[in-house]
Amino acid sequence: MLHGRAGEQAEIERLLAAARTGQSGTLVIRGPAGIGKSALLNHAAGSAAGMRVLRGVGIESEATLPFAALHHLLRAGLDRIPALPDVQASALKGALGLGDTAPESRFLVGLATLSLLSELAGDGVLLCLIDDAQWLDRASMDALVFAARRLEVEGIVMIFAARAGFQAAGLPELRLGGLDSAAAAALLPADLPPQVRDRLIEESDGNPLALIELPAALSAEQRAGRLSPVGAMPVADRVQEAFQAQIAELPESARTALLIAAADGSGELGTLVGAGASLHGLEAAERSRLIEVRGTTIGFRHPLIRAAAYQSAPVTRRLAVHRALAGALTGSTLIDAADRRAWHLAAAALGPDEDVARELEEAAERARTRGGHAAVAAAYERAAELSADPVRRSSRLANAALAASDAGLMGRAAALADSATPDANDPDLLTALIQVRAHREFELGTPLAAGRIIMDGVPRVAANSAEQATWLLVEAIRCAWFAGDVRLAEEAAVSLRELPAVSSPLVSGALGLTRLLTGDTGGGITLMSEAVEMSAVTGLGVPGRTFTAMLCFPLGRAARGEEIAEGIVADCRKSGMIGWLAFALENQGLAHGWLCRYGEARAALDAGLRLATDLGHEHRIAHLTCSLAWVLAHQGAAQECRAKAEEGVARAGNQGLVLAAAIGRWALGLLELGLGRAEAALQQLAAIPPTGIATISAADQVEAAIRSGRPERATEPLARYLDWARHVRQPSSDAVALRCRALVEGDEAHFAHALRRHDDAQPYEKARTQLAYGEWLRRARRRADAREQLRAALETFDRLGSELWAERARVELRATGDVPAAPRRAGDPLSVLTPQERQVVRLAADGASNRDIAAQLFLSPRTVGYHLYKAFPKLGVSSRAQLADIARPSSAPD
Incomplete structure (x- = not known):
């Protein structure tokens, strides 16, 4: 029976009841040692009648063994791994030491974990209980939290019990405090004097374990109330001390056995x-x-008993026990015996020991084959500590830093990189250390600081490898682009030109970005155009193609950007490169938005934002949030757009992400323009610093200036946009340039010419031109001509779901004496779906199975089925076969 936890028990029972109806749920129970977390897990297990229950536990001494806790949790269901999609099955088997292929990403293991849990749940309910989650090895923690965040309708409940140190942002939490006086008193022996009971309740702070264990440690005088029953120390320390006293009373054989365990x-x-x-x-x-x-x-009955048994032993006995354990594991057939042996030898080492350091290196490489990057980092770091040779020490620290970076431990990676001072000028080693430091700054600091780290390190690398220095300088220019910093870009470009030429689209693209930043629009466009051609991009890896996809937007070539981004998204999903997938989804979403497929754009950006949040990529979160706001501005979703834009601009400002902030301000400017608040729009658009976004958004700034009665403020942005459009030579940009000239000069010929130049790639911009032309015609009292343009604009805005602009067209039509039709969106049959339902339906319409869709969207198959179940009645269909005609992308832009 649990005392004083009725509310907590009710919360657990609510989760279990929901799971019986198919709804999944998660809960993190947090609290200090002895507060009753394990008791609540036991209550959950006891309430899980008819459910399958899996139990796992984090063990402090196993925190350096990759996927140890995950293997412990899933060991009863490993026979179901073959039922997973091949790439997931391979990743999970590799992670658990059951296969030879290392997983491409630690988060792919998380997806495989989600799929396996769904498989184990079957048509029933599955309860996963993970105790001492603060001691999970990092690889297991990443996989389990990733899976927990994606639970929806699988009938799975995951409950973690943890002290401080368990990172599970976004999961619901239940924080345990001490018991109230009545519940605390119920746990104490009935024969204690009242004053002793009161003092124990007070000193224990309501901690159940303390209330149970401390009375047994009282002396006869303390039980009688003649001495203070406890001392002034933290509850956990007092309980551990009580366990140590209990251990001290045991015979020598028992104490030895406990120490070894x-x-x-x-x-x-x-x-x-x-x-x-x-x-x-x-x-x-x-x-x-x-x-x-x-x-x-x-197993120890409580972690504090383990701590008491180990810490109460003299250091000489502890060292001897670690040596004995290493000996016992020599030749063992256990899957992780060699790794355990290496760590026990390291624990017994009294100083530098190259033999042990080599064994730890071997353990690190075994961990690498399983994708346990945090374990790789830990093993290499300890190997460095045991290295007498300074060159080997630096090499091992560098390897530790790279592994920590791969594990997402950016702060630790940077600290390790700073500790490594290579005595040998190995360019690969130097480059790796620079990239680790720069990556840390890029994700957690500012891109400008990342660029400066690269520039400081380039001379030393260039002295040994011009090619390695080239790639570093390309990365520095990319940092300058995100930071909007002309000086850094110019400095990197000068250094790049001084090196022997490397024929690569990445080099020409980086030099093109620099020219664009410095105001040489024509030179920049020429170089970047070369970089995005099919022949140039072919053969590049995912990082390189991601860079070229980004170049397509300042080139005004959204269709090419979409083509490149869709290939990257497909490759990332196939291979499990989840970190790059968030970036690719951003490029894909922006391309969809530029091409007026707003539903698809929102689905891609929503998926990318969710993924970036899971990965903790703050930089990408800011960009995706601002990009999503930009799409919402086109749709006229005022409240949601403003919230996203303001959040994104604030995030970007804190991180020095000038490019992201520019996209967010463009979104706000577009929104204000759609609301008819031209002065507010001009304020936002004029605040965009000189970046590629400032050039592309200049057309909206021109319109805002004219509509706010400030034509003098249209001159500079008009010149900026005309210069860009002249060089990119795209039909839509040419047409928008003519629209801007018509607004500034009041020349009808420019409106007519603009409409002839518009193509079907960007119907939103064509409708904007028709609206502006119709407004001009109405003011010229040519109502019949105005109606023709305004009706065409209204039809397009309605079809696209651009509600604010559609309303403006209606107002103008009413002013001509016309009665516009009610809003309609017949062109977007999927507009009734949520972004995630839209993604599921699109893939189902292409013939993908639920299992295939789940693998691509990082969901469980049961969740995919649920989304289809919800989507079918919304679309008015009853089978998958009917989806193809409705969901075909070519039916209309959306």
Whole structure:
């Protein structure tokens, strides 16, 4: 029976009840040691009648072993791995040491975990209980949290119990405090004097474990109330001290067995006995209720008992036990025996030891084959500490830094990189260290600081490898582009030109960006155009193609950007390159938005934003948020657009992301323009600094200036846009340039010419021109001609779902004496769906199975089925076969 936890028990039972109806749920129970987290997990298990229950636990000594906790949780369901999609099955088997292929991404393992849990749930309910989650190895934690964030309608409940240190942002939390006086009193022995009971309740701060364990540690005088029952120290320390006192009363064989078990962590009986633990000693410890024996596995009743057993032993005995455990694991057939042996040898080392350092290196490389990058970092870092040779030490620190970066531990990666001071001028090593430091600044600091780190390191790299220096300088220019910093771009470009030429579209693209930043629009466009041609892009990897896709937007070539981005998205999903997928989805979403497929744009950007949030990529979150606001501005979703834009601009401002902030301000300017608030629009658009966005958005700034009665403020942005349009030579940009001239000069010929230049690629811009022309004609009292233009504009705006602009066209039509039709969106049959439903339906319409769709969208198959179940009645269909005609992308722009 649990005392004082009725509310917490009710919350758990609510989750279980929802799971029985198919709804998944997660909960993180947080609190200090002994507060009752494990008891609530036991309550959940006891309330799970008819459910399948999986239990896992984080073990402090296993935190350096990749996927140890995940293997422990899933071990009863490993036979179902073959049912997963091939790439997921391969990733999970590789992570768990059951296959030879390392997973491409630690988050692909998370997706495979989600799929396996869904498979194990079947048509029933699955309960996953993970205790001591703060001690999960990093690889297991990433996989489990990734899966937990994506639970929807699988009938799965995941409950984590954790102290501080468990990172699970976005998951619901339940924080446990101490018990109230009545509940606390119920846990104390009835024979204690009232004053002792009161003092124990007060000193324990309502901690249940303290209330249970401390009375047993009281002396006769304390129980009688003649001495203070407890001392002034933290509750956990007092409880641990009580356990230490209990351990001290045990016979030597039991104390030795407990120390060996505490130092080992695995609880594998054969290993413990091999290291010197006697069965008699283990039996004595079990009788004292300090450990529990389940088959051939030994477990401590509470983590504080493990800590008490280990910390109460003299250091010499601890060192001896680690050596004994290493000996017991020599030749063992356990899957992780060699890794455990290496770590026990490291724990027993008293100083530099090259033999042990080499074993840790081997453990690191084994962890790499399983995708356990955090474990790789830990092993290389400890190997560096045991290295006497400074060159080997720096090499190992560099490897640790790279692995920490791959694990997403950017702060730790940068610290390790700073600690590595290579005595040898190895260009690969130097480049890797620079990239780690720069990557950390790029994601957690500012792109400008990242660029400066690169520039400071380039001379040393260039002295040994011109090619490595070239790629670093390309990255520095990319940082300058995101930061909107002309000086950094020029400095990197000068250095790039001084190096031997490397024939690559990335080099020409970077030099083109620099010219664009410095005002040489024609030179920049020429160089960037070369970089995005099919022949140039072919053969580039995902990072390189991502760079070229980004170049398409300042070139006004959205269709080419969409083509490149869609290939990257497909490759990332196929290979599990989830980190790059968020970037690719942003480029894809922007391209869809530029081409007026707003529903598809929102779906891609929503998916990218969700992914970037899971990955903790703050830089990408800011960009995706601002890009989503820009799409919403076209649709006229005023409240949502303003919220996203203001959030994104604030994030971008804090991180020095000038490019992202520019997109956010463009979104706000477009929104204000659509609302008819020209002065506010001009204020936002004029605040965009000199970047590529300032050039592309200049047309809206021209319109805002004219409509606000400030024609003098249209001169500079008009010249800027005309110069850009003249060089990119795209039909839509030519047409918009003519529209701007018509607004400024009041020349009808420019309106007519603009309409002839518009093509069907950007119907939104054509409708904007028709609206502006219709307004001009109405003011010229040519109502019949005005109606023709305004009706065409209204039809397009309605079809696209651009509600604010459609309303402006209606107002103008009414002013001509016409009665416009009610709003309609017949051109977008999927407009009734949520962004995620839209993605699912599109893939289902192409013939993908639920399992294939789940793999591509990082969902479970059951969630995909649920979205289709919700979408069918909205679309008025009853089978997948009917989706193809409705969801075909070519039916209309959306």
